[in-house]
Amino acid sequence: MSAREVALAVGARLGEADRAGLNATLAWSEAALLAEAERVDALPGQGPLHALPVAIKDNIVTTGLPTTCGSRILEGYRSPFDATVIRRLHAAGAFVACKTNLDEFAMGSSTEHSAFGRVLHPMDHARVPGGSSGGSAALVAAGVVPMALGSETGGSVRQPASFCGVVGVKPTYGRVSRYGLVAFGSSLDCVSVFARTVGDAARLLGVIAGPDPRDATTLSAPPITPHAPVRSLSGTTIGLPREYFPGDLDRGVRAACDAAIARLRELGATIVEVSLPHSALAVPAYYIIAPAEAAANLARFDGARYGARAPAGGDVRALYRATRGAGFGAEVRRRILVGTYVLSAGYYDTYYGHAQAVRRRIAGDFSHAFAGGVDFLFTPTAPTTAFKAGEKTGDPVAMYLADVFVCPASLAGLPAMSLPIGRSEGLPIGGQLIAPPLAEAGMLATAAALERVLDAGAEVR
Amino acid sequence: MAALAELAVAPADLAELTAQMDRIVGFVAQLTALGDLSIGAAEPLGPRVTPLRDDVVTPADLGLGPSDLAPEFVDGFFVVPRLGAMEEP
Numbered sequence: 001m002s003a004r005e006v007a008l009a010v011g012a013r014l015g016e017a018d019r020a021g022l023n024a025t026l027a028w029s030e031a032a033l034l035a036e037a038e039r040v041d042a043l044p045g046q047g048p049l050h051a052l053p054v055a056i057k058d059n060i061v062t063t064g065l066p067t068t069c070g071s072r073i074l075e076g077y078r079s080p081f082d083a084t085v086i087r088r089l090h091a092a093g094a095f096v097a098c099k100t101n102l103d104e105f106a107m108g109s110s111t112e113h114s115a116f117g118r119v120l121h122p123m124d125h126a127r128v129p130g131g132s133s134g135g136s137a138a139l140v141a142a143g144v145v146p147m148a149l150g151s152e153t154g155g156s157v158r159q160p161a162s163f164c165g166v167v168g169v170k171p172t173y174g175r176v177s178r179y180g181l182v183a184f185g186s187s188l189d190c191v192s193v194f195a196r197t198v199g200d201a202a203r204l205l206g207v208i209a210g211p212d213p214r215d216a217t218t219l220s221a222p223p224i225t226p227h228a229p230v231r232s233l234s235g236t237t238i239g240l241p242r243e244y245f246p247g248d249l250d251r252g253v254r255a256a257c258d259a260a261i262a263r264l265r266e267l268g269a270t271i272v273e274v275s276l277p278h279s280a281l282a283v284p285a286y287y288i289i290a291p292a293e294a295a296a297n298l299a300r301f302d303g304a305r306y307g308a309r310a311p312a313g314g315d316v317r318a319l320y321r322a323t324r325g326a327g328f329g330a331e332v333r334r335r336i337l338v339g340t341y342v343l344s345a346g347y348y349d350t351y352y353g354h355a356q357a358v359r360r361r362i363a364g365d366f367s368h369a370f371a372g373g374v375d376f377l378f379t380p381t382a383p384t385t386a387f388k389a390g391e392k393t394g395d396p397v398a399m400y401l402a403d404v405f406v407c408p409a410s411l412a413g414l415p416a417m418s419l420p421i422g423r424s425e426g427l428p429i430g431g432q433l434i435a436p437p438l439a440e441a442g443m444l445a446t447a448a449a450l451e452r453v454l455d456a457g458a459e460v461r
Numbered sequence: 462m463a464a465l466a467e468l469a470v471a472p473a474d475l476a477e478l479t480a481q482m483d484r485i486v487g488f489v490a491q492l493t494a495l496g497d498l499s500i501g502a503a504e505p506l507g508p509r510v511t512p513l514r515d516d517v518v519t520p521a522d523l524g525l526g527p528s529d530l531a532p533e534f535v536d537g538f539f540v541v542p543r544l545g546a547m548e549e550p
Contacts (some may be wrong), residue, residue, distance in 0.1 A: 063524035080525040213519050284489040295466065302467065317467065325469025333468055334478070338485055340466040350493050357498035396481055397488045 003051040003095065007037035010053040010097050013144045022142065024119050024135040026058045027065040028098030036064065036095035047093030049207055054089055055139045055148035058099040059106050059182040060191065062086055065096065069182050070104040070114035073307040073327025083180020084215065085149060085191050085208045092207040097145050100135030104329045105298065106151055106184045108132045109159060109402040112393055113331040120389075122164065123427065127386040130160030130402075133194070137164040140194045147195040147204045153185045154286045155406025157192035158418040162381035162430025165420045165456065167201045169193050169444070172437050173413035174219040176205075177212035183297040185290040188410050198419060198448040202226050205440065221438050227445035229452075234268030236446060239374035241276040244405055250384045252424025255460040257380050260421040260431045263453045264378065269446075274369045274377070278361040282407040283400055285362070288342050288355035289411070294332075295339025301327065334396060363412040370436045376446055379405050381418040381430035405432060415440045419447050420456035429460070 001009075011030045018025060033053075040051055056062060059069045061079035068074045086096065103113040111119040111134025119134040121127040122142040129138040133150030137160035140148050150157040152170040161168025170192040178189055191208060195201035206226065211218045240261065245254070265271055303309035303323030304316070312322035328336070342351035369377065383404060392399040409416040414437060418430035431450075435443035462482075463470045470478060533540035 078525075080523045080529070081521065082524055213514075213517075216514060281492060281495075284492050287485065288489050288492070299467075320467040321464075321469040324467055325471075328468070333470075334481060334485065336466050336468060337462050337478075337482060338489075341462050341482075341486065342489075344462075344465065351489065354492040354495065354498060355489075358492055358495070361498060396485055400488075 001051065003037035003040035004034065006051045006053060007033040007095070010145065014098055017139065017142055017144050021125070022120050022122060022138055023117050024101050024138040024142075024144075025055075025098045026068060026070070026101050026116060026135070032064055033095070033097065039090070040093055040095050043093055047091060048203060049089065050093035052094045052147065053097035053145050054094050054204070055097045055100050055136050055145045056086070057102050057106075057133050057136050057148070057150045059102060059151055059184075060085060060149060061180045061182065062096055062099065065099050067099065067182070068116070069106070070102045070116060071327065071329065071332070072115045073301050073323070075115075075308060077306070079180070081180065084177035084212045086180065088208050088210075094207070098139075100133070100139060100148065102135055103132035104332050105182070105294070106132040106153055106156055107294070107331050107335055109156075109399050110387070110389070110392065111135060111160070112389060113329060115329055118389060121386050124386065126388055127427070128163070128389050130163035130382070130386065132156040133192075134160050136194050137161055137166060137168070140164070140166045140196060147193065147200055149204075149208070150192050150194055151181055152190045152192045152410060153188045153290055154410045155403040157194065158381050158406045158416060158430070158432060159403055161194060161418040162432075163386035163428065165423070165428025165430075167195050167198050167417065167419050167447075168430075169201045169205055169417040169440070170409070170415060171205060171209060171224075171440055172219070172415045174217050175209045175221070175224075175415070175438070175440070177210075177215040177218050179212055179214035185293040186297060187293060188290060198444055198451050199226075201417070202444045202448075219438070224440045224444075227441055230445045230449040232268045233264060233446060233449055236268070236375050237270045237272060237373055238264055239272055239274040239369050239377045241274050241279065241369070241377055241379060243276055243279050244379035249380065250424070252385060252460055253380045253383065253429050256422035256424065256429040257378075257431060259460060260450060260454060261378065263450060267449055267453065272374065274372070274374055276362070276365040276369065276408065278358060278365050279408040281358045282362055282411055283404055285355040285358040286403075286407045286411060287338065287400055288351050289359065291335040291339035292343050292352055293339070295336045295343065298328075298332070298336055303327075331396070359411045362408050366408075366412045366414060366434070376439075376443055377434040379432045379434070381405060381432040385424055385427035385429060409434045413437065415443055417443060417447060419451055421454055422456060422458055422460040424460055426459070428456070
């Protein structure tokens with residue numbers, strides 16, 4: 001198929017998804033798709049992602065389509081430059097299919113906090129697709145696009161991947177350039193990928209990863225070279241952190257994990273129990289560190305530097321307050337207030353200092369486990385399957401705890417991924433693999449071996 | 462706190478927002494009961510391979526030039542409306 005034919009087919013599917021009310025897209029047009037296709041068809045050769053349409057979370061800037069971050073404050077904003085990941089997709093022959101809906105500024109775990117309405121779970125419209133990259137996850141799960149980009153700050157790709165039954169991979173912090181990713185928590189943010197298979201996710205990650213002179217935190221590491229298909233996991237040790245399998249874990253999630261662990265054992269892996277004692281503190285530590293960084297990063301949205309200016313009388317601070325008060329939604333305002341509070345004089349050491357110390361302890365636990373001979377860790381990705389819309393919006397802390405198993409790897413800067421491992425009452429369940437720094441290739445090979453022997457669409461018992 | 466954060470909050474929203482902030486701060490405050498965690502192993506984060514780089518300026522290579530982003534671009538300066546000039550009196 002030519003890129004033009006692909007673009008027309010994707011346009012038809014995007015139209016169907018919009019008409020079905022999925023609300024997963026924020027911007028796309030047939031004209032933009034055809035312009036992208038024309039560019040791809042004019043390329044001299046065929047790159048590794050030739051003519052593949054990729055959906056892009058709307059906090060990654062693109063010149064071809066607006067970037068809103070799911071916020072009224074950026075409604076209609078069009079970036080003057082493409083993010084590095086967009087340039088790399090273009091160079092590989094891929095094209096931007098659409099911009100996807102998200103929790104405002106990537107703050108949320110259900111994609112209910114978008115200024116442009118919630119995203120529906122593609123298999124059960126009464127439920128959430130997870131978040132904050134819920135639009136990207138839903139489009140891949142619905143078969144609208146084969147792959148998508150999301151972003152992770154504290155699990156925003158792995159958790160929706162688990163809820164929607166797709167593969168989601170977060171690389172090592174610094175593997176992928178953040179240039180052009182609208183900043184939320186700069187010490188945590190990672191552009192991450194969704195696909196329907198582990199192999200597709202590996203291809204996409206391989207294209208976007210690599211050092212970038214425009215992002216000083218990118219790592220000068222060798223590229224992610226896919227391993228040859230692995231038939232046996234003999235010689236591989238998988239650690240099961242006991243803190244991630246609490247007694248009150250959802251029965252379906254527990255059963256799916258038990259089945260996946262049995263398959264890993266059958267593949268020849270050695271299974272050992274390990275302890276990550278500080279992981280239980282990851283969510284409170286995250287909700288100090290991330291809001292603190294967000295409060296600083298979002299200061300630029302004031303109506304003068306960025307953001308649609310709200311009418312205000314008085315001085316320039318009145319303008320800032322009116323613009324930010326009107327432009328930001330409830331969850332973003334809450335996090336800015338928490339971040340401002342924990343960084344304020346008299347509270348900095350009490351909150352931020354403690355959270356940074358806990359972060360180091362969490363990283364130390366992982367290092368200790370890997371130094372002890374564990375190659376990868378296996379855990380549930382989320383404590384439950386997709387929950388119902390509105391179930392947690394009244395209690396921010398209940399929503400935050402949906403990320404209890406994904407936050408620790410984010411705080412430690414480690415690569416981690418979710419892959420589908422079964423279903424409970426028809427809803428997908430994800431299993432999480434966590435790897436040492438820069439060990440993405442081995443993690444993906446292990447996941448691919450597990451993927452081959454699992455029936456991820458089967459109901460667990 | 463809203464004033465520090467430069468956020469206007471409608472009086473009608475204050476009670477609910479205050480309750481939510483109390484809930485969140487109460488939740489994260491569990492860390493403060495742990496004592497001094499800075500003593501002992503201080504694990505550096507992430508892989509230890511990030512090198513220092515030369516501080517060189519690279520071209521921005523913008524998709525849209527600066528002149529496309531402002532109403533006027535004269536003698537190397539943006540000509541933008543005076544603050545407040547675009548609002549209703």
